[in-house]
Amino acid sequence: MNRTVEVDLAKRSYRVEVQPGLLESVGRFVQSLPEVSSVAVVADSRVAELYGLSLQDALAQVDAPASMIPFPAGEENKTLSTCQGLFDKLFALRPPVDRSSLIVTLGGGVTGDIGGFLAATALRGIRFLQCPTTLLAAVDASTGGKTGVDHEAGKNLIGAFHQPVGVLIDPRCLRTLCPEELRSGLAECVKHAVIRSQDLLRFLEDRKADLLACNEEAMTELIAANVAIKAGVVAADETEQSLRAILNYGHTFGHAIEAEVGFGNMTHGQAVALGMVGANRVATDRGMLSSSTADRVESVLAGLGLATRTEAPDPDVIWDRMLHDKKTRKGRVKLVLPRGIGDVAICDDLTRSEVRAALEYLSGE
């Protein structure tokens, strides 16, 4: 069973392949690329331990030296200072890294973002291959070319658009995820369904048991369906000038809640799930979205084990965080609002009182 999705970006086009056991075939893919002089695998310490040896085995058949450059696991290490450490290792490799070298990112979203940023900026840009090992990275971050690191002042404030030369997804890697990580990825799948696909929403309703059990066939279908949605949006708007912003559905509230609760105390997907419930509330209050559709989305989230209510964060603090989001321009807070499943609008006129009402709803008041 395998699925392939094309990401159509003219000269920067590439394929996303989804197949159980694919990690063993990474060598074949690298061998098919033009002129690879050396390979550097970026992985965090935990993933390097779990899958590092398998990947190095797979790369042994490549006609170029491969090295592992690990970094300490954890979102708190997605910093410029970790990049400095990775550059030190990268530029100490022998033979020296050159413009024909390839970076392979093996891991979750943090690894893809930081390894992709390394590729974007080493020698002013070299190629990289994404091998996501979490559901969240597989269905979302690994496709689309957003790379970067966090800054004290906010997430992903430092980065670049840099497309990978390919994305290889092995659903078997997901078996080592803890339930929270799995659910975190499923939340982004609900996001894709609401912004783009009634079929995907039904799939999430019908197959929830298989998905929570990490069934290989269901996971392969799920990942391919999500990547297809993401790829379509990215192909239409690579650098987020317009349409791509719909992918931020659930993220305006989500980012602010995640930051307020403290990164690490809530998964990204859980925050986005709450963010979608908050955005839906704004949409129903505006009369854009029916209550029954909003309820249906909440049921899907709950069915996948995601919380749809949270302890009340201070609305003023959340509002202030939204004002400082990097997507906010001239004090106008952007928000993606659904009109129905597969149909969303981008607004930039969110008000403080709407935020207050949505948060009251989220806290079950």
Place this chain on the structure above:
Amino acid sequence: MNRTVEVDLAKRSYRVEVQPGLLESVGRFVQSLPEVSSVAVVADSRVAELYGLSLQDALAQVDAPASMIPFPAGEENKTLSTCQGLFDKLFALRPPVDRSSLIVTLGGGVTGDIGGFLAATALRGIRFLQCPTTLLAAVDASTGGKTGVDHEAGKNLIGAFHQPVGVLIDPRCLRTLCPEELRSGLAECVKHAVIRSQDLLRFLEDRKADLLACNEEAMTELIAANVAIKAGVVAADETEQSLRAILNYGHTFGHAIEAEVGFGNMTHGQAVALGMVGANRVATDRGMLSSSTADRVESVLAGLGLATRTEAPDPDVIWDRMLHDKKTRKGRVKLVLPRGIGDVAICDDLTRSEVRAALEYLSGE
């Protein structure tokens, strides 16, 4: 007197303006850009002291807040760690920097490179305007979109291609340059002449006294002529896949000599001047270039106050440095060799013994 050069890069096209007193008009230019929410000026401590107030005066007419974010002067500070400090300042600005913000780089090559890299990676890329204040930056680095910082392992190893929205050059800024800095810029002018223009070489021969005296009219002509050459090459090959490599004439030997002597002990331009003499020697040894043309280039360099001989660096060390240059692929050292004025070839078969012979020549043996 003013000169304008178009850099033709489709959607990323921009203009380079050269005019005495232009620094006073930076506000007018910024005001003409679409939707600028805030301006951050990146300058080193020395330039901030010399020109910071004039620029802030010029920006006072802009309908957006402008702030200065300085960093310590010196090539040794062109590092990721200086970027971290600049990001800290940038993200602490109020109102917060957003995707409509503009970075203005005011200074020499280091400032343009580091400020441009900041713009390339802040919020995954915002606009920037180059205001070079040295001849070297005016005739070379400010046009073309190469941005980045150094790493212990080599110069410019970390960076990105990111085009400015404009380049404003005020030749009056050059009056504060010390003679070494002026000559350093003139060396890159000789480079442009040899790779692309007999007219420019004659101009450098005929007007050398005016140029060394920083005559405004001569400087304006010189800068515009050089920018036009650079712009033509960049427009044909933005990301250095092929033609742009001719701009590295003099730089294979030059970089290695500069690194060996120790950055700061020799200007970049002086190293490039020696590098051109070395490359010319390889070319005459191969029978590609006539001795009379090589002699003429040496005379032009000497006439502009540049040394054409140096104490013998160890050929094995120089060769090893060349092998580790970021342009070297699979151990093949690239070298740009002139066949005549305005006509060069790119080779990647430089040998250790050719390097030895060229260095013997350079050391006057």
